[in-house]
Amino acid sequence: MRATVIILGGTTEGYALAEALASRPGVRVISSLAGRTDNPRLPAGETRVGGFGGAEGLADFLLTVQADAVIDATHPFAAAMGWNAHVGCAAAAVPLLRIERPAWQPQPGDQWFEADDWEGARARLLARGARRVLLALGRQELAPFAGLDDIHFLIRAVSAPDPMPPFADAELLLARGPFGLEDERALLAEHRIDTIVCKNSGGTATAAKLTAARERGIEVVMRRRPPRPQRPTVARVDEALAWLERKLDHPPEH
Ligand SMILES: NC(=O)c1ccc[n+]([C@@H]2O[C@H](COP(=O)([O-])OP(=O)(O)OC[C@H]3O[C@@H](n4cnc5c(N)ncnc54)[C@H](OP(=O)(O)O)[C@@H]3O)[C@@H](O)[C@H]2O)c1
Known part of the structure; x- marks a missing residue:
């Protein structure tokens, strides 16, 4: 495989894909981070940081670096970037694959209230008379x-x-996942939490709180994922690698 691959990253999947691609001979891998986090962990290969300036800016970037493929590995809630990738890749005629971890599904015994936005979640807390709430959200969502x-x-x-x-x-509790089940149980008990508010990120790193909530019989106010463009999508990094192998066997002429 000889190619320039762009990863729209900032996620576990983005880092893992960069790691897998960076060691391949002939592959130039450039990970793009939004720049929201101070001192972010740097992915393997090259990194660029900051917005592109919308879909047009992304298309310009793709043409400048002569990208052969883009993998949108952004977080399920980073939908604006997903739409920009959809439009920008079409404009630059670069193939785009989405890698997205499946959403969590409620299990028997779960008490979930699903909301489409934070206003809906807020209204639910009021309606239920919640008293002690764990907000497991991004710092911009409070x-x-x-x-x-x-x-x-x-x-x-x-x-x-x-x-x-x-x-x-x-x-305020500053902590970065993954979080284990024992720790989540202890956290909910120690703080006498009666409701958790979170978003449906999926994956394993932050799922233990859902198990702990089920065991404790408390409600989880779960924000649903925002809509994304219909694109070819895979759930796992190895599937993205297989897609790249297929697509880049005969890269387009620049
Ligand atoms: N939202 C979450 O819950 C969450 C959780 C964990 C990690 N992240 C990561 O944090 C980043 C930002 O998330 P968000 O929810 O703010 O995204 P967003 O709402 O979809 O994106 C807003 C704008 O930020 C820029 N941007 C987003 N991701 C970028 C990337 N990987 N590289 C370059 N520019 C990017 C784009 O700016 P321009 O229009 O100027 O190009 C985009 O229009 C994403 O990369 C995502 O994977 C997000």
Whole structure:
């Protein structure tokens, strides 16, 4: 395989794919990170950081680096990038594959309330009279919950919100997954959590909280994934590698 492959990354799958491709002779792999995280872990191969400037900017970038394929390995909730990739790759005539981990599905015994947005999640907390809530969200997603002054929030985030939204009663727990089941059980018990708010990220790294919630009989307010363009999609890194092998056997002429 001789090719330039662009990975839209920032996810476990993006890092794993970069690692697998970087050691292949003849492959130039460039991972793209949005630049949201301070001191991000750097993927194997080359890295570029920051937005492209919309679909047009992405198309320009793809033509400049003479990309042969793009793998959209962005997080299931990074939908804007997904739509830009759809349009930008079509404009630059570069094949695009989506790699997306399957969504979590409710298991017997789960008490999930599924919401399409944070406003729906907020309304549910009010309607249910939640009192002690674990917010397992990104630091940019907290604001809709800040006005709920009768609720004690345990906010778990990878890095500190800056600025912190004006919560009346909140505790910040800085932690990066993966999280184990024992630790999740202990966390829910110690903080007497009665509701978890999270999004349907899928995967194993942060799934233990769902098991712990089921065991504890508490509600999970789960945000559904945003819509994405219909694209060829695989669930696993090895499937993406197989797709690349097929596509890049005869790369297009530049
Ligand atoms: N959303 C989450 O829950 C979550 C969780 C874990 C990791 N991440 C990762 O964090 C990044 C940002 O997520 P988001 O939800 O803010 O995305 P988003 O809403 O889909 O993207 C907003 C804008 O950020 C830029 N962008 C996003 N991903 C990029 C990438 N990989 N490389 C270059 N530019 C990118 C694009 O800017 P331009 O229009 O200027 O090109 C895009 O239009 C993604 O790469 C995602 O994989 C997100």
